[in-house]
Amino acid sequence: MTSDFLLTVLGCAAPYPGVDDPCSGYLVSSGDTSVWVDAGTGTLAELQRHVRLDEVDAIWISHLHADHSADLLTAYYAALFADIQLPAPIPLFGPPGTADRLAHFLTNSSTRSPVESAFEIHELHDGHQVQVGALTLTSRAVAHGVPAFALRIETAETSLVYSGDTAPCPNLMSLAEGCDVLLCEAESAQPAPERVHHTPEEAGETATAAQASRLIVTHVGRALPRDQAATRAATRFAGPVDYAAPGATFPLA
16 A cells, blocks of 8 residues: 655755755655655755645744755745746744744845745744644754754654754653654764754664654764664664665655
8 A cells, every 4th residue: 555644855964965965854745735844955956856836835944054944045036036826825834033034134125025925934832733734743842052843743643753953852752752753863973062963872762762663864964974873773773763865755654
């Protein structure tokens, strides 16, 4: 039986893109519903392999670091000044200050850029929940040193949790409890003095503590070969472990 709940990796490079290796972005789809999760550099191009921008039902942004949000800028131009005809602004769920951050960058005169004509912007808060077509999206605040969120996406039968960028923290653990798939960052090769990311071992520990059924490791830093990250995570998690290779599609149900 073919799953219609899919996770497609648009990119996962950190903190800048490589050749054929965009920054963080994912397409989560179920039936006719499509959500663009994080819009890092290069992901708008990859998104169009699967859906047009005007076919996206919502955009969700974990935090405003450029490797997770920079392609919102080019999406703005696509939405308003090119061949895209939006029936309405695209719902955009992001951290507090998203609208002003975009407008500040995009404004080139005394008149503020009309970012709200491209995006219907909703600010996330801890516990934010919204229904987007067939998908329920629940956000929790996480530990990244700036306003940042993790996301649980659910159908009636299946759940995917995306860590965003974060150190291990109780809110992520709670959000991921019993999930079918945990998509967890593992940026740090070793624990750093400033705790804002997972190591691969910590990604495995978070998956174990949350009793996730499956772990997909993503957003691995450049100091660590990506295949090693999944191997290291598997030392702390007994279930299946995969790496979120750019272009990969994972059936979730």
